Amino acid sequence: MDQRGTGGNVRTVEGRADGHVRCTPPAAAELFEIAVLDTTGDDGEARWHTIGWGVDRGHADSIAEAYVTRPLCPYAEAQVRQNGHLVNVHRRPA
Template sequence: MDQRGTGSRDAQAADGRPHGHVRCTPPAAAELFEIAVLDTTGGDGQACWHTIGWGVDRGDADSIAQAYVTRPMSPYDEARVRHNGHLVGVHRRPQ
């Protein structure tokens, strides 16, 4: 799906000139912390990452990530916290 203003390759800057970069995160979401978990339950034997939610601050995101790797039923092996695309935290299931 290619929609103007939401990732279209022919997006333009405010002055009408085309530019080569389109934000993949809206400005309001750039303040959030992304939480992704490593899913190893796939039938093909491949592990893959899934975004499961967003935290409003670092503490909130770390708390959510930690809960997913320590929950009693089906804990994930690993959870990662990212802010503006940068890895800021890793949580692993206790061995």
């Protein structure tokens, strides 16, 4: 069985590929990842958690902003990334 990759590359069952095959499908690469900084851990360490995905930057920004401004347990910070690149940061108001 062959698995078609992007750019016409084909990867066979044996794992051979003629060229680079992307690990993120093109449609998923267009999504915006939303991650929040959780500072409530038992060990005192802050950790980043992905909480969801936005279909465009405006959608992702509005979700991230809601998580840092919500009245009950707001997160300290939220980041929006696209395809691994940081595109925006939202911080809890002082």
